[in-house]
Amino acid sequence: MTTNATECLLQLCDEQFQLEDYQSGVPRWCSGCGDNAILAAVQRLCRDEALRPEKTVFVSGIGCSSRFPHYMKTYGFHGIHGRALPVAEGVKMARPDLTVFVNTGDGDCCSIGAAHWIHAIRYNMNLTVFLHDNQIYGLTKKQASPTSPIGTKSNTTPRGSYLEALNPVSVTLGVQNVSFVAQAVDWIPEVLFDIVKAAYHHRGLSFVRIVQRCPEWLPKSFDPWLHDPNRVQILAHANGLHPSAALSRTYKNQLEHDPSNIHRARELAGDSVNIPVGILYRNPEVPCYEDLIRPDLLRTPELTRSVLDSEMDKYTIWP
Amino acid sequence: MEADTQAHVAFFLTGRRTDAEPEPVEGLGLRPALLAGYRDLAALRYDFPLVLTARGGELERVQSLSAIFDEALTRVCTGAGAADAAALRHLGLRLEREIRGLVVGGFRGLLSAAWSAAAAAMESKGEAGPADRLRRLRAAVTVEGELADCDEALPARLVRHAWAAVQSRKAASFQRRLERLVLRLGEILEADFERSEAGRSAARLKASVGGGFAGAFDFDSLSRTLATARPRVAFSESRRRRISDLLATLRSQRFFSAPKSGGADSGVAEKPFEFQFASCGEALASLRGRMPALVALARAIVVAELEIEGLYSEARHDGLFRGFGDNGLDPQDLAAFPDYLVCVNASCLHGDEHAQLLEVLSSGLPIKVLLQIDDILEESPYGEGNLTTGTRSRQVASMAMGLNEVYVLQAPASHLYRFREPILRGLRLAGPALFSVYSGASGATSDLPPYVLAAAALESRAFPAFAYDPSAGPNWASRFTLEANPRLELDWPVQPLVYEDEQHQRVTVDLAFTLVDFVACDRRYARHLARVPRAKWNSHLIPVDEALSRERKGLPDSVPCLWMVDERDVLQRVLADERLLREARRCREMWHSLQELAGVHNSHAEALLARERRAWEARAQQELPAAVPIVTVASAPAPASSSARGVAPAAEANAGPERSPDESYIETQRCSTCNECTNINNKMFAYDSNKQAYIADLDAGTYAQLVEAAESCQVAAIHPGKPRNPREPDLDALQKRAAAFR
């Protein structure tokens, strides 16, 4: 047998990372904020997958949750309110070699950014999207968001909100080309981590709605689910979550759900009594937009120059 | 025994005719009756001629004329307003036939040229119909390329064509990679220059701003300011040299032609290497001669990638790369480079060349060999011994399979079109491949065209088609396939022969097509055959397959006899002598061993099965009380179905240690990292490597803090247990609060 030098090289270059390699600064989130749990799970993912910090990007919009990139010692882009997804798509398009994550709030994604959200699902680029859904605008100190439950009292809805809440999972499952949808809650770290990991491994746009507690503005909002484990329904399947024995002792309400069944996924998403937690839908066959249009051309200086020239020529007045 | 039969038996045993009867077959122009329908190939619709195109996917580069016409006709006939669809179809098929006729008659060239010639011929015969119809048909044919008929040149043409398609795809991806490496390395050098003194000189700064604003800046002071800011990372001279060397290696490589766009600064590139050879020896010699250059290039590519990623460390990598390729390169590394193609004819495969072919195949090197065999019935050099029926060439193919890691494909030329995919697979695979092809072009030895002869060789098992793909799996079942042969499970394929008898009645007989039928196509073996006149036909004449399956004791009372037709398609019966029968038997044996490899009538499996069956019968005999009727086994009770909604929670096993209610602990796995407890006391509570909390030091805080933390924890993962310090104030009240978290 011949050992080949490139193989040795790969081994030599294998690097070991610690959680600290991805930690940057002390989060400014309130204590008890669900964002802390999401941060911990994502940092764990980066370490376990040995993601090279310089090859990893977190893109966000504006909001408490959108401060996420500041706390990751990777590349990051703390963007414009509602525009996390288009920025991330641009990054991916220009640098398909990078691993791109998106952190967006319910206001950021489902309100001002709703149009981008729909189209990002349809484009199905290889991004991992975390929707931090605390059902409120946190950063701006309590205004109702599209996902606030009907009757939510807030600065903009002092008599309680009038509209039924929008269900981000149902919406996502309704868009063409959807390829991965999961739901997690911040208070079950084991499942949160497993879902984050599955989302990262899916090639295509993985959309993870994370039910996130905001102890500051909606402190009691999730208590019914928090205090009654039976109202959290764990979706288990050979091709989905494999809940541990310890977890199963607390969370006994489990359902076998095959993530390839989109109709069943849509039914489950509509459950208003329980929160279904797990991988609702996964279809690895949906093509990624960047694969469909990836240019064969190398971005050489000549190419850039010629494209710029032809753009400039449009404004030239020819004699 | 009647006198007629006696004469027949005598011929069968000795191959000699004593009387005028049976008659010699020389000059009768006989062919096997089953081949009667293949007299006028121009009138048949079949795979040939092929069109070799230069565009499209690798598979589409070889198309059959019939398929091209079918597609074009579907397109025009389903198009709107094609009211004359039937006429169009008729015209199209007529034209296709005309083109096929041209090719059978020797036309060589482009499809478009053949089209024009055929259309002109039809026009002159007044068969072309309205000009517009022909024009519409022409517009629907988008394929263009060289026509290729099934002839002596076909195997090499086809394999070369497919090989070139595979290589050009390889070249494109290699060039893209090379271009990227050169560009990025160039950028590294450029960035280095920009940081150097020369790069920061006033003149350089001025030049980079351009004419428009040249007066707007004070470049001298700009240059001075920049000079004080020393670059943080120094760029070593050795790195600069290494990158320049890499660039030189990458730019001067000759394995692929230089990328088109990168030509500006790539200097005068030398002519790329040649990869097609007419002998294994030459290919091996060239490959060996180029090995150092190849290793250098492969190393340059790996080092360049490291440089670009900024990962190259001299301490770590210098030594490693000094010995790069000393042990030879891995097939996967070689796979990016062009493959060698050797086209040899079996007639040249003597001595050295034969040895070198074996060397090539066993080397694991990326050399693809086409072994073309024009004659599988050549006379044995030992005169009256065995025929060589394909044995010599077949030896090479079977031996190559025995090497385990060679891709082997054997097929007659008539079936190459159907084998496009396996051919491509062999060409794409890393490592050696052998394509053993019988062309059917055996010169003056037969009246049949190469296509018919090649197909007959397959049909008669003289040249079975098979493929062995070492990449397809770990065992013969996944690697070896015999599928392309007709009626795999039989010794000989059986076809119905339909003819009209003296009373003008339609008669159908099932005929096996055996090796003897194939040999009967070859003039050189005419003396082993003899015609039996119609008046002497009797029941002692039996089909060859039947004669083969009979065991003979003493003198035979029946003789093997072929069904053949003469030039006017009149049915004839022809005796074969024992020598041909012996050959057929050998051929059948070889076929059996192929069948076994393919899992058909596997002798091990059959023996095992027979043993099990005997054992089972014996058991059944013992167990069955005489009078009890046999009852079918009741189906096992259905497994207890898991409840429709909900799966049972996972086993309670390994669900974590049982804790005493007095213990103070955190269910770390359930911690949601909310910082509540660590904010209360970050000495008492700490995060583990997954950033989940545990009790780091119980003595670092009070019981009150422990209880407060338990109460603030959103997921109630903190269990305060019993207080450690009995003197802490308010313990009673605290313990009451703690009881909620036991």
Ligand SMILES: Cc1ncc(C[n+]2csc(CCOP(=O)(O)OP(=O)(O)O)c2C)c(N)n1
């Ligand atoms: C274009 C624009 N409109 C409005 C705002 C004000 N603004 C800042 S954050 C925010 C809502 C954030 O809510 P969400 O996305 O749910 O994030 P959270 O703070 O809850 O994590 C709004 C409306 C803004 N920054 N930019």
Ligand code: SF4
């Ligand atoms: S206001 Fe709410 S969402 Fe924002 S940091 Fe505090 S708890 Fe988290």
Ligand SMILES: [Mg+2]
């Ligand atoms: Mg919010």
